Amino acid sequence: MIANLVQLAAEEEQNPLVPPGPELLVGAIAFAIVFFFLAKKLLPNINRVLDERREAIEGGIEKAEAAQAEAQDTLEQYKAQLAEARHEAARLRQEAQEQGAALIAEMRAEGQRQREEIVAAGHSQIEAERKQAAAALRQDVGTLATELAGKLVGESLEDQARQSRVIDRFLDELEEKAEAAR
Template structure:
């Protein structure tokens, strides 16, 4: 065979170019497979993708709603916390005021009791002084009467006379004591 025929035969059987009947069969098979995929598989894929998109969008919306709700709850808690702190400060202030009032009342009561004790002490001292003065007057009167009786040489047993002499003597002593002050 001649080289030209061989080249012509080679050109006719190029492996890169398929024969026409194979091209037609391949094209028909492609159309059938593509039609099958378009009719059966593509709607299912689109349906799954749409459900996934809706789930994602719903999840995002739910997350945003939950975030807003969480923010609202946080604001409520902050408001309640601020109110609780304010109430605690008010109660603390009231307790301090009540404590100060109680301390002032207790001081006033202590002062009143101290004044009563001091007044009772002064009254007791005055009563004791009066009793001592009276006892001293009697003792001094007896001694003075006995001494006067020994000096005069007669008995001054008369009680009325004795009282007058004693009173006069003690009055003179008190006047001298007051005059010397």
Template sequence: MMTFLAEEGAQNPLIPDTAELVVGLLCFFIVFGLLGKKLLPNIQKTLAERHDAIEGGLERAEKAQAEANRTLEEYKAQLAEARHEAARITEQAREQGAQIITEMREEGQRQRDAIVTAGHAQIEADRRQVTTALRQEVGRLATDLAGRVVGESLQDSARQSRVIDRFLDGLEDSAASAEAAR
């Protein structure tokens, strides 16, 4: 074997033999072709899936963030509307309460006035009834007393009634003039 090397002369170790170079390139292209046909599509598919997952995840996250912001704005708007509605209802309740209180006061005043008026009317009716009863009693007593003084019976009712009326009218006039003098 050594003789073979010596016959060819000095060969450069950096330059390969042409047959080896051709076989090596042929194997390289076969392996590269097989890898390109089988492995490269799987790698491309995996990279595309990862890219889609990352980009899709970012897009989904952006969409979710936009949806969350939109929902938050809707919530804030609904909350502001609910607060406004609550304030309106509270104010309306205050107004109705004030109106009810006013109506109740007016009704109480009307009832009080009606009771006072009825009381005055009852007092006036009782006063007239008592005055009539008192007149009759005073008249009877005066007639009995006058009959005793005169010594005869004064049973004539017309005369008795006139005497009693004059007497009581005189008493009322003197009471009225005493009242006016005060």
């Protein structure tokens, strides 16, 4: 037991948290070497990579802002062109409606004129045919009336002047009776 107590007393003199002097010196030298290596070799590389990333990010942000500004400008141009195209379409539509209305009015006027021409031509043709029929009828009626009067009287009424007077008087009387009947 005493041996155990001596060993315990010896162990108490050594603090487990404080390393022995030679280990402390070797640890400090190793730390300085690693620190020097990190400070001179690794840290500049890390800083360079971080700077490149920062520049890339900042450049990307600037590019994105420039692209966004360009997109905004393009959008504004597109909106202006679209508004102009809509205005032009409305103007063309209005012109087409006006031209259509003018064309319809012109076609109506042309149709009215053609109708009036056709009606006038029909009236003149009817009037000419009526006159021709009246003249033919007058001649036929006159010939028949002369023959009938000659048969009734018993002599020929071939005298042309007398025949014309009798026919004209007879037809005039018929026309007067027809007008009075209306």
